[in-house]
Amino acid sequence: MPSAPLPEVVSLGCRLNIAESETIRALVAGRDMVVVNSCAVTNAAVKATRVAIRRARRDRPDAQIVVTGCAAQIDPGAFAAMPEVDRVIGNADKLxxxxxxxxxxxxxxxIMQVRETAPHLVASFSSHARAxxxxxxxxxxxxxxxxxxxGRGPSRSVPAGAVVDRIAGLVDAGHREIVLTGVDLTSYGPDLPGAPTLGQLVERILHAVPRLERLRLSSLDGIEIDDRLFALLTTEPRIMPHVHLSLQAGDDMVLKRMKRRHSRAQSVALVQRLKTARPDIAIGADLIAGFPTEDEAMFQNTHALIADCDIVHSHIxxxxxxxxxxxxxMPQVEPEIRRRRAAILRETGQAVRAAWLQKLVGTTQHLLVERPGDRGHVGNFAEVLLDAPAAPGDxxxxxxxxxxxxRLSATRESL
Structure with missing residues (x-):
């Protein structure tokens, strides 16, 4: 007798969605269902959600199609109206x-009434080498x-004890790298008793779970990196030498109109401090091209930021x-100009990245093997193809x- 179709979870967008998708996978086990965990960060992300929904219906015509995530939370009616969709579940409800x-x-x-969050109690991340x-x-x-x-509601933090227990369980399940995720990760703590900081949480994790080999942090708001967190990022060997910053722009007027809390000079100074303290650290950043009112001089300031901050993992x-x-x-920049500026930023970002990758040739690195076993990422998050397959998770x-x-290519020697 043929086995029942397995549920499928399509995760779009951020690492937080990836984490939540694993919980959803456990909740819908045994059902003939496709869950599209959507993203709403851009109009293109919403469009990608619609494409994923239509593909799911085409590939699994008999399955129940459920849409959740940020796009579903923000505009549930639009997705409920799609003929391919059976159900819509919001972000506050999907876990x-x-x-x-x-x-x-x-x-x-x-979602604006939600005041608590909790770690997702899945035993492991079946399709990911890192958790x-x-x-x-x-x-x-x-x-x-x-x-x-x-789509996500007010900032709220998971108590440190629950985080530590969750990570300890994942390490016991065989995960050797953990990624801390959040919508605004560096705002961790003020809603908890004693108002712990992200740096204090990281210290507690490292102390309480000594078997954890690799810890990585998702996107950080540079203005909130305090001395404690800075010291951990630059001196703790179990924290990977990779910092992804939410920069968004490199022009002070654009940053002001974005209502960001940092200046261009502060971004450059932070990166210089990070790279002085830990020269092998790799910098990633999000940058937006063609923000309303952005003129050519403002754009050039953002363009120059890629080199000024040595951004080797650029998300444009x-x-x-x-x-x-x-x-x-606000007064809008013409769509064609936005696209052209984004293309220029990507081209420059690729050139900076190419020069960085070339400098890594001949170096020795430690790589976490990912599926299907012929590739993985090293500590600075450069992707590497192996000369021979290995077991995912090694x-x-x-x-x-x-x-x-x-990518990089490499020869290997097992630890």
């Missing part, structure tokens, strides 16, 4: 067994371009006006032998 037990076509609570642990959710800031607070987005945000009401000592486009 609740009750939401998956009901047959209601739309289950979307008021993602949510320690924070939501955002209290109101950057003028961003709709995510309306053309500005996308999101309904209901203040930036959508950590190997490797020598970098060359550059293959956006």
């Amino acid at each position: 609740s067994p009750a939401a998956w037990a009901t047959l209601a076509p739309v289950v979307v609570s008021d 993602f642990v949510e320690v924070q959710n939501g955002c209290d800031h109101r950057c003028t371009f961003c709709a995510i607070p309306f 987005f053309p500005y996308s006006p999101r309904a209901g945000t203040p930036a959508a009401r 950590i190997l000592r490797i020598t970098i032998t060359g550059v293959l486009g956006e």
Whole structure:
């Protein structure tokens, strides 16, 4: 007798979605279902969600199609109206067994009323070599371009004890690298008793879980990196030498109109401090091209930031006006100019990255093997192709032998 189809979870967007998708996978086990865990950071992300929904219906015509995530939370009616969609479940509900037990076509609570979050109690991340642990959710800031607070609600933190227990369990299950995730990770703690900081949480994790070999942090707001967290990022060997910063722009007027809390000079100074203290640290950053009112001189300031901050992992987005945000009401840059500027930023980012990858040739690194076993990422998050397959989840000592486009090649020696 043929076995029942397995549920599928399509995760779009951020690492927090990846973490939550594993919980959803456990909640819908045994069902003929495709869950699309959506993203709403840009209009393109919402479009990608619609494409994923239509593909799911085409590939699994008999499965129940459920849409959740930020796009579903922000505009549930639009997704409920799609003929391919059976159900819509909001961000505040998607980790609740009750939401998956009901047959209601739309289950979307008021995300702005949510005040608590909790770690997702799945035993392991079956399809990932590294495990993602949510320690924070939501955002209290109101950057003028961003709709995510309306999809995620107010900032809230997971108590440190629950985080430590979660990580200890994942390490026991065989995960050797943990990634701390959140919508606004560096805002961790003020809503908890004693107002712990992200640095204090990281210290507690490292002390309480000595068997944890590799710890990585997702996107950080540089203005909130205090001395304790800075010291950990630059001196703790179990924290990977990779910092992804939420920079968004390199022009002070654009940053002000974005309602960001840092200046260009502060970003450059932070990166210089990080690289002086830990020369092998790799810098990643998000940058937006064509923000409303951005003229050519403002754009050039952002363009120059890629070299000034040695950004080797650049995430470039053309500005996308999101309904209901203040930036959508500002004087807009023509779409073609946005696209052209984004292309210029990507080209420069690729050139800076290529030079960095070339400098890594001949170095020895430690690599976490990822599926299917012929590749992985080293500590600075450069992707590497191996000369021979290994078991996913292994950590190997490797020598970098060359550059293959956006990746490196390597020979290996097992630890």
